[in-house]
Amino acid sequence: ETGVTQTPRHLVMGMTNKKSLKCEQHLGHNAMYWYKQSAKKPLELMFVYSLEERVENNSVPSRFSPECPNSSHLFLHLHTLQPEDSALYLCASSQGPGGNTEAFFGQGTRLTVV
């Protein structure tokens, strides 16, 4: 059973919709990540939060907006997406600075933009 939970597991949205992906971790970790996995491409780091502060924004378009209200929750707000944004979005967490660097992943949200 994963300690990182993502909802929804599947999402179909139109290009004019606004939706949010949610990630929750129950591991007491201080760092959380959003990754994008497209078909036949490596995992692409999108955002990193460490101790609830955004420490990395990997040149992600502004139509993706992260939010980290506390160390256990991470959101990815989506608006006016494009079909090429269809992918598996994975959330991960790790202990954070000075801790074990192993990352635990949620099961992902499979997003389809139509």
Added chain:
Amino acid sequence: RKEVEQDPGPFNVPEGATVAFNCTYSNSASQSFFWYRQDCRKEPKLLMSVYSSGNEDGRFTAQLNRASQYISLLIRDSKLSDSATYLCVVYLISNFGNEKLTFGTGTRLTIIP
């Protein structure tokens, strides 16, 4: 040069054979190294960490060569259940204290009965 580079495969290997994957990384300041396993349509899961002295976990052996900046994974006596994509992962803390886990493209392994 890519930050983390792997041969994407696919590797099609008969059951019981030994198979090895290599991975190279570009940043010599990288601090930690891992192999993750990802099954089809599932999330990646940690297979093993990689230490400079080399480490073994059952049929799996991982090695790190810092001088040449590569890590390897050896699977002995392969099983059908070993079929998956194996991801090389490199961890780095930048000078500004930012953490970054960088994934390779993954190597697809299929074990053939």
